[in-house]
Amino acid sequence: MKIEEMNRENEMIYSGHSACPGCGAALAVRFLTKTLGPNLAIALTASCWSIIAGVPPLTALKCPILHCPFPSAGSVGSGLRRGLNAKGMLDTTVVVLAGDGGTFDIGLQALSGAAQRNEDYIFVCYDNEAYMNTGMQTSSATPFGARTNTAPYPLFKEGQKKDIVQIMAAHSIPYAATATVAFPEDMENKFKFAKELKGFRFIHILSPCPPGWGTESSDTIELSRLAVSSGAFPLFEVKYGMEWRMTTPLEDKRTPLGDYLGIQRRFKDIDSERLKILQEEVNYEWELLQDKVRRSEILK
Amino acid sequence: MPPVMINQDKGYSFGNEPISVNKTGEWRFLTPKKIKKLSPCSQGCLLDGEIPDWMEAVKKEEWAEAWNIMKRNNPFPALTGYVCFHPCSENCNRGQLDQELDIQAVEKKIGLWRLNNYKHETEPCSFKGRVAVVGSGPAGLSCAFYLTEAGYEVTVYEKSDLIGGMLALGIPEYRLPRKVLEQELQLLKNKGIIFITNSALGSDYSLADLYSKYDQVFVATGAWVARKALIPGEENKGVWNALELLSAYNRSKIPDLKNPVVVVGGGNAAVDSARSALRLPGVNQVSLVYRRGRIEMPADQSEVEAAEKEGVELIFNATPRKIETDQNQLSEIIFDYSKTNLNGLIIDCNKSFKKECKTVIMAVGQNADLSVLGLLDEAKTFIAGGDMISGPATVADAIRAGRIAAETIKSFLEGLPGPLDDPKEEVPILFEELNLAARLNMQPLKKQVDPVSEAGRCLGCGTCNSCGICYLFCPDLAVDNVGGRYEFNLDYCKGCGICVKECPARALVMEGGSE
Amino acid sequence: MPFEVVSGSQAAAIAVQRVGVDLVAAYPITPQTAIVETLANYDAKGELGCDFVSVESEYSALACCNGAAAAGARVFTATASHGLAYMHEMIHWCSGARLPIVMVNVNRAIGAPWCLDPDQGDSLSQRDTGWMQIYCSGAQEVFDTVLQAYRLSEELLLPCMVVFDGFYISHTYEAVDIPDKEQVSKFIGPSNFKAQVVPGEPGNIQGIIPGEIQHQLVKKRSETMMFAPSLFEELNKSFEKIFGRCYRAVEVVAPIGAKTAIFTAGATAETVRWCLPKMEGTAMIQLRMFRPFPAEQIRSIIEKNNFERIVVIDRNCSVGVGGILAQELKAALYGMSKLPAVHDLILAGGIDLTGEMLGQMVEESDGNVKTGYKWGDELL
Structure with a gap:
């Protein structure tokens, strides 16, 4: 993705789509389709993108989007891949696109099944950390301490965010990685690497949601950056569930979590105790991840 | 047998028409706009040079464009490229990242490109009047250049047998190659500027003589009297x-x-x-x-x-x-x-x-010889500048004085309001204000020998340098890449403000209203 | 013609192998298991000639079929009971998406509590999902219907469910005429319906639409399905030319002068067929095609034969209303000038229909009772 070579014509997305201003998911899919296109077919489960894609006969992408029911993404993707193979279209990259609900919650069974079968496609989860299309309800991707419409004041989301990449890595799939829109080249590298592999590949994209998170629409990139630099959403990749590797050179200088949470209204009334718990959780996960990375290096 | 029923014949479930018929720009409350803020280099530049702008052109190897931007402030980049002591680089923000830009090297390259590519500049097509310039130093030459560009016939009087004043006689060859000066002078001659040498004000002719032949006079005889x-x-x-x-x-x-x-x-x-x-x-x-x-x-x-x-x-x-x-x-x-x-x-x-x-x-030190002016006729206004007025200063100062003199003469003769000598009160963009995090993969990079690569190091502080970050991060693809330059497509811009927030050069703002 | 002794499940699987599909998505459930196992055995021997994928649930089985069919592939899956119920969302979806998917459902009661017997409520309760449903009464019918279902489906771009009773048909071995692939290919060639997903072509496939458009699409889907009975007849004409057998959407066995007709679908029809010779003056109407509901054909059969009483055998119950076939039949008869009485025998739970029960039911219906229902256990 060389910026100077990119233009409206060689992008796979059309202007005029229905995403909210500053939508991280719209941008993520822009990068995704640009990197994996043009020979690309997307199976899209119920999520914000079901709306962003537009009302037929209009469409927001220059590739086929096959809409499918909420829990079905993993399996529809399997079928689509195999169907295209049966029709001789072996070169087409198949992507399953799902939100965090369609990945962490209702879609987990089909996702796990497809991963276990090592289906030959790329599953992309754009994670806006709640059911945003229905108006910000708690999902199992919602971080501890956040306020949602199913955890309104004085409640807050209890229990920590599900570690989906660890779950996917436990399936020993060829490739799993995290990415954010603040690091498009990192994301591009991961998509490119994934594209060349066979088998099940999983990419988890943090996707800031201005209306849901209560952030300025202009902060989407900054939030993604802070999520990475604070360690709340580290950028890494896992090959065959074994080789863990960090992909950003930020390991040693993490920014305070408060900087990241401070500009999100969903964390507006977070008290120091909860902030401490959340920071400890992030620290713990971070150490766990670093440990895996170190072990991987030894294994090499 | 009934016909085969293809439900898709109406296209309801097979949408393939671009969604771009939806003009989502209608959602917008705030609109991004390109602006220009003062860069430390422009602030430092004695000629008020729009440095980030011509750096941008050089980066794209658009030399003619670079020259066009350059000449708005500096008609002699080859000369200043050699002799200016480049205060521009002093506060270059890049210095805080790795090493300040070698701005002068790029300037020189633009100047040399011009010398080699503008052998025969087009003659001015309009004739608006005659102006005499006394003294062929940098101030006089600069004034002559701008007046010629503006359509005046200019005659330059020089006391010595050599044209160039301090450029020819005061600056040693090792600092300014004679050939460069000669080429520069040749271009001025090609432009139609008339040079009369060995002709000294005061002894060979008087101001009154000039007024009888010219519409206006610029006196820039320099400061040649040694203290x-x-x-x-x-x-x-x-x-x-x-x-x-x-x-x-x-x-x-x-x-x-x-x-x-x-x-x-x-x-x-x-x-x-x-x-x-x-x-x-x-x-x-x-x-x-x-x-x-x-x-x-x-x-x-x-x-x-x-x-x-x-x-x-x-x-x-x-x-x-x-x-x-x-x-x-x-x-x-x-x-x-x-x-x-x-x-x-x-x-x-x-x-x-x-x-x-x-x-x-x-x-x-040196002083100006004001005696050459003789008895001044109060009814006549003449313009003077350069070292003659400021005392010994730099070539760049003199070029600037010549430019301002040309603008003054032009407005004087055309009855327009005179140029404002705007003091640079604006605070230049600080390194901390730049959003370098958005500049992906920005690695420290020291000075480059190749001027194009060197221009590529320019951070464009306060000026759009077409880095394309606004394009890259637009979720709505509402920024158009028009031949390497970026323009907002307000049909689709929803006004999220990501581009403004992420602009590494801080050259964008959000403005109220939908337009 | 080579006859083989196979179970109903095997017949279904063999038919799929003979048709030549691109993908089979399978998940086991009693009593359907033999179908996927038979197909897996074909696959093991390299004779399936298609992608066989063991998914992790019935929902995913149909979802997988959805994805593949959208790419233009011919697909197959089979399920039963809870599996079918679990698929429910996808069942709706595949019809709305106009995908020519063929699925076998082997009837089995739905819990709670757990029950394995062949109650037809699992498939009948999917009647509003927009699938065609064809009920078979024997292994030969199963084989033949699977072949025909693909033709129907691909002509109309609507999914089709081939249904038969658990155990009574699925696990019962019969002599079945099984043509080879070449013979079958005379009736059904490779799939050539238009793929929805075409790489390189943009498409917002099944993207969100307003209710007004959905209205038009449902209307169109409904009108299209209405062609099924006549298309079915046409298909059977060519089927007969090749295989010497044919079927109708509604079969009727009517001795001259019969005033009472037994109306049923599935394995019970076979029981009735065997009992008819002993039941003087009694006819049988076998409902093969349940969706679309062939109301016109049924009415004309009743009118033509002047049936005065209809005894419906419902191996199911829509709790709170009664047998589903009876309800459907009554609705179809609405407005007839000579309305027959409708008596319903409810065998919910999949209980067996015996000749004695049948005789008693018909006898009781011969009285003055206008209409009503009886539970199977009352006749035991």
Whole structure:
């Protein structure tokens, strides 16, 4: 993705789509389709993108989007891949696109099944950390301490965010990685690497949601950056569930979590105790991840 | 058998029409807009150069465009590329990342490109009037250039046989190759500027003569009268003044200097003299003595460093008291210790030292000769500028003075409001304000030899340098890449403001209203 | 013609192998298991000639079929009971998406509590999902219907469910005429319906639409399905030319002068067929095609034969209303000038229909009872 070579014509997305201003998911899919296109077919489960894609006969992408029911993404993707193979279209990259609900919650069974079968496609989860299309309800991707419409004041989301990449890595799939829109080249590298592999590949994209998170629409990139630099959403990749590797050179200088949470209204009334718990959780996960990375290096 | 039912014939479930018929720009409350903020280099530039703009053009190797931007402020980038002491680079924000930009190298490249590609510049098509310029130094040439561009016929009068003033006679060849100056002058001649040499104001013609033939007159005769140190022995044989030495040197009339040489003064003329002297046959010992400290030297520090490197001995905090002669030949010069405090220069006559010398070059300043103006006719207005008005300053200062003079003359003759000499009160963009995090994969990179690569290091502080970050991060693809430059497509811009927030150069703002 | 002794499940699987599909998505459930196992055995021997994928649930089985069919592939899956119920969302979806998917459902009661017997409520309760449903009464019918279902589906771009009773048909071995692939290919060639997902072509496939458009699409889907009975007849004409057998959407066995007709679908029809010779003056209407509901054909059969009483055998119950076939039949008869009485025998739970039960039911219906229902256990 060389910026100077990119233009409206060689992008796979059309202007005029229905995403909210500053939508991280719209941008993520822009990068995704640009990197994996043009020979690309997307199976899209119920999520914000079901709306962003537009009302037929209009469409927001220059590739086929096959809409499918909420829990079905993993399996529809399997079928689509195999169907295209049966029709001789072996070169087409198949992507399953799902939100965090369609990945962490209702879609987990089909996702796990497809991963276990090592289906030959790329599953992309754009994670806006709640059911945003229905108006910000708690999902199992919602971080501890956040306020949602199913955890309104004085409640807050209890229990920590599900570690989906660890779950996917436990399936020993060829490739799993995290990415954010603040690091498009990192994301591009991961998509490119994934594209060349066979088998099940999983990419988890943090996707800031201005209306849901209560952030300025202009902060989407900054939030993604802070999520990475604070360690709340580290950028890494896992090959065959074994080789863990960090992909950003930020390991040693993490920014305070408060900087990241401070500009999100969903964390507006977070008290120091909860902030401490959340920071400890992030620290713990971070150490766990670093440990895996170190072990991987030894294994090499 | 009934016909095969294909439900998709209506296309309801097979949408393939671009969603771009939806003009989502209608959602917008705030609109991004390109702006220009002051960069540290532009602030430092004596010519108010729009440096980030022409850096941007060079980066794209659009040399004609670079020249077009350049000439708005500086018509002689080749000359300044050699002789300007580039205060522009001093506060370059890039310096805080790795190393400041070599702005002058890029400027020089634009100048040389122009010299090699603009042999025959188009003649001005309109004739708006005649203007006489007195003095062919940088101020006069600059004024002549801009007036010619604006459609005036310009005649330049020069006292000497050489055109260029200080450029030709004051600046040694090692700093400004003759060929470059000659090419520059040739271009001016090609432009239709008439040069009359060996013709001095005051002796060969008067201001009144000029008024009878021209619509307006610009006087820029420079500052050529050497100041005196007023010390004993100053009139002796073997004591030169700097300009005298430099013009002889530039005319290739090798002056006969005797070793060792002592230069008195701390300006550029002093340093030029010292370096020139060292280049003469038989001279291998040159000392430069300045009455104040090193950092107080008016000379360009890079010139001072170059002199030091070449072997010029630098002595500071010493004021000459007397030049001694022995057998009709200079023998030594006596200095008193001196230093500056809040009240000015303090000379301590109790602490002195001798310096052996056979040649002394006095470079303690020059004045303008205002007598050439003769009796001024109050009814006539004329414009004057350059060193003549400001006292000895830099080539860049003179070029700027010429430009402002041209603008003044133009507005005067055309009955327009005069140019505003806008003081740069705006605070330039600080390094911390730049959003370098958005510049992906920005690795430290030191100065580059290739000017295009060097221009590529420009951060474009406060000016859009088409880095494309606004394009890259737009979720709505509402920024168009128009031949490498980026423009907002307001049909689709939802006004999220990501581009403004992420612009590394801080060259965007959000404005109220939907348009 | 080579006859083989196979179970109903095997017949279904063999038919799929003979048709030649691109993908089979399978998940096991009693009593359907033999179908996927038979197909897996074909796959093991390299004779399936298609992608066989063991998914992790019935929902995913149909979802997988959805994805593949959208790419233009011919697909197959089979399920039963809870599996079918679990698929429910996808069942709706595949019809709305106009995908020519063929699925076998082997009837089995839905819990709670757990029950394995062949109650037809699992498939009948999917009647509003927009699938065609064809009920078979024997292994030969199963084989033949699978072949025909693909033709129907691909002509109309609507999914089709081939349904038969658990155990009574699925696990019962019969002599079945099984033509080879070449013979079958005379009736059904390779799939050539238009793929929805075409790489390189943009498409917002099944993207969100307003209710007004959905209205038009449902209307169109409904109108299209209405062609099924006549298309079915046409298909059977060519089927007969090749295989010497044919079927109708509604079969009728009517001795001259019969005033009572037994109306049923599935394995019970076979029981009735065997009992008819002993039941003087009684006819049988076998409902093969349940969706679309062939109301016109049923009415004309009743009118033509002047049936006065209809006895419906419903091996299911829509709790709170009664047998589903009876309800459907009554709705179809609405407005007839000579309305027959409708008596319903409810065998919910999949209980067996015996000749005695049948005789007793018909006898009781011969009285003056206008209409009503009886539970199977009352006749035991």
